[in-house]
Amino acid sequence: MAFLNGFLEQVVFLSVLDFSRRAIVSVAQNDTGRKLRCKISGMDIPAGATARIWASKPGGIIYNDCEVSGNDVTVPLTNQMLAECTRIPAQIMIVYGDGRIIKTNQFSLDVKREVGHTGTESKSESTYLDKILQEQEDKLNAAIADWEAQVKELIESTPTEEIKDDLARVTARVDATEAGLDGLRGEVVSATAAITYNTKNIESKSNKNEVNSIKLNNLIVNGFGTENTNVNFNNFRLDYTNSYKFYPSFRISGTKKNVTLGVETIPVDVYKRYQFGMNIKGIGSPNTFLGYEEYDCDKRLIESPHYYSYALSTTTLSQDLNNGDTIVHLVSTGGWINTTKSYELGLIFWNYKNSLGYQYPAGVYSRNVFTDLYTSENVDKVNNTITLTEPWVHGTISAGTEVSQTKSDGIKYFNYINEPAPSEWTETKWIIDGLQEPHQKSASKFNPATRYVRFILYHNYGNSVDSKTTFVNRVSLVAVNDLEKRMSATESGLDSLRGEVVSATAAIAYNSEKIDRIEIGGRNLFLDTGTEVTTNDYLLRKCIPAGDPLVAGETYTVTICITPAPGMTKTTLCFSGGTAVAHLRVSGTEKQIVSATFTASYSPGREPEVSANYANALFYRYPNDGSVTGDSTVHWVKIEKGNKGTDWTPAPEDTDNRIAALEEAIRKLSGGASLNG
Known part of the structure; x- marks a missing residue:
């Protein structure tokens, strides 16, 4: 250790190649006079690259900027890093200028309690995101102030009442644009709140001795390995080398073994719906059984x-x-x-x-x-x-x-019944819902006498000679109520959001250029989608891409607000002049919003590279047999990337076009002077 520039610097050796090592750094609460000097081996950090630290604690995440000097990355220790007395997993990310990321092996901050410390509220912290949002706030304020000054100057210098009236109308449009910018500022705040809220849903916040609640109140204690030990998974070893989806795995090796996925029995309500889930992979194709045991109110095994x-x-x-x-x-x-x-x-x-x-x-x-x-x-x-x-x-x-x-x-088996564990990480899920019939056995239903359950894995079943290995990861049991059913339907979206929070690269870097890109996955990719169209034509609506065409093979979601004509059953989204990619079914004749997720595709020889028209989104009305004689109204359309639809917003280019038109109107009214001087 050494004192440099008023800070005590502690050296930590990290590597981008060797992930087997896991350094432990002992620190104390409120120990903010200390910095970590992380010496990175296995690469030469290029000029212009930046570095950030990611750390996960029970009360939230840390995603902060670091200092780079040669191959040294200096990490200031903040109060939020040191808010909780626990062992916090952390990792350094080297970010190239083009957005690529190289990660080091993980290390741990072992935070010790400070004598007399009254405690700091633990929450998420991101100096990187705070800086980006402040830059956007400053840009917005500067733009608004500039427009206000120029419009005021034009009004005061105009000699005739007629032109003043025109300028007043234009000023009203400026005010409307200003309100829109305030709305965008609100979206920045909402986006930040959404990141914080969803991060808290994903991170553990529960007492170690009670329910470990990583995602939607996981009932299996330490199922995601966040205790940094194999607690409750006594027959497994915690394995950071074979981590998956941001969490370590549990590993078991050897010949045949019958083990529990969680030593503790789990209280359940047989009148609720539950979902078990985990990821699994094996080395050597070990034969596997997956199932669960039931226990009565006296914790006696129900066989x-x-x-x-x-x-x-x-x-x-x-x-x-x-x-x-x-x-x-x-x-x-x-x-x-x-x-x-x-x-x-x-x-x-x-x-x-x-x-x-x-x-x-x-x-x-x-x-x-x-x-x-x-x-x-x-x-x-x-x-x-x-x-x-x-x-x-x-x-x-x-x-x-x-x-x-x-x-x-035997016990209640599901999904893997004497089958080899897959060689690559594979997700497996199982729903238990309702009561089984008297005298019957059903793995998808509870025995009415059940009050506790415990999940079982038979590793390398029937093999007492050959040693093989099984890994499990993100083991969970969730009671699914009405809200959680909707949340589980968007689980992949939440995983994607957590990835954005952790990496915070492409989306936020792009957002730094334009405020509208601060949205999390909600950018409308087509122009002029808010204009109402009423027609009885077979082709209800045509939309033109705001930028590049949709990428074939990638996932998108289309949402349309429509008042269908009597007899209409659906509208079909087509590209390549008529290749269907999504069907949006309607019901009745009331105004309604329907949505569908699709994979973009084009017909051979009719790709956007052949003609830009093939990238246009075409919405056709069905049936088209003459039975539909009334008009249908398309109120708005939104096509966005990802598998979750969001409320309608215009394409950023639409906003740009309106601002340009506004500037042009003011320029004409002011006799041709440019707003930019």
Whole structure:
């Protein structure tokens, strides 16, 4: 360590090639008189490159500018970096002038509690984003002040009332433009708020001993590895080298093992809908089972023999069954089946009570299960009796007790049932929703007696010789209510947003040129889309690209506000003069907004490179058989990149054109003088 320019500098060695090392830097809360001098190996940082630090803490993220000198990156420690006493994963990003990014291996800030420190509110911090937003604010204020001064000068210098009236009308248009700019400024604030809000949804904010809530209240503690240990995943190793989608993985290697995806049992409400999700990959194609266990209110394991039975065999005892008896007397044996399987040659009595004294209905749950009691030949369907192979020794069962023939079928498996783990990261999801039928077993429904669950992975199943490896990542269980259903439908959009926050390169760098580009994924890519068009033509609307044509193979979303004519069923979006890429279905004749996500494509020989007209967006009305005779009105159209539609906004070029027209009007009224001097 050394004191330089009034700061204590601590050296940290990082690499852009070797990701196996993970340095730990001990610091204290409020220790802002210290800087980290990160010495970067594995590359020569080019002239003009910048550097930023990304760090993730339970209360938010840090994304700050750093100083670059040669191959040294200096990181000032801020109060927000040091706000929470925990171990914070961090990483340096080298940003080239063209937006490319090189990342170093991760390191950790081990923040120790300061004696007497009263605490700093922990929240996200980004000096980089703050600087960009302030620059845009300054540009807006300067532009508005300049327009106000020039319009005022023109009005005061105009000699005739007629021209003054004209200038007053133009001034009103300037005011309207000014209001639009205020709206854009509001969008900057909204965009910042959206980044902060969604980041907080993604980052962990919950108590370590309670629910770990990384994304939509994840019920599996440490499922994303944010504890920086393998806590709750005791049979796995935490693996940063094989991280995926911003989070480390859990690794298990060796021959066959049955392990839990979370040691702790998870309380559930069987009347709610849940979604399990994780990413998985393997080395050596280990055979895999994926499933879950259910537990009752006393945390006793509910296995399939405790409910899975032959429903049609259900009857009642016609006499008491006592110790020493060799014959079971039933009201009916009509539903009993012949079998040689020992686990089906048994009796399940539906008289089990939990610790609260509740007795479960027949077919739901009972621990009074006894197997391998008799043979099929000893079931007398004439006298409705079963002769036992050994005298009864399990206590008295009263006459009138309901009883069924037993079954068994293992735990509830899903998605991977003795199948090899994929060699590349693959997402897997499973929905559990509702109650299974009595006597039945369903992996997509809960047993009504279930109060806790725990998920199971059978690694390298059936192989006791060859060592193989399985990785899991972002393991989660989410209770999906109405709001969360909508959120889960946009999960990929949130992941994309988190990527923007972490990298903050292309979108915000582009935003620094024009304020309208501060929007997060909401830029309208076509011109003059807000003009209403009313027509009964087959071609309802044509829109021209604001800039470059849509890129074939990339994902876009189209949204249209329309009042359809009676009998109209849909409008189809086409490129290449008639190649359909999206169908937007309408209902009734009321004004409505419909949306669709599509992949851009063009017909061979009819690409925009052949003719610019092939890049035009054409909206056709269906049906086109003469049955639709009324007019349809297209109120507005928006085509934007990504898989989520947003509210209508004009293309930035539309705003530019209106401002240019305004300047031209003022120039003419002022006798040809340019606003720019």
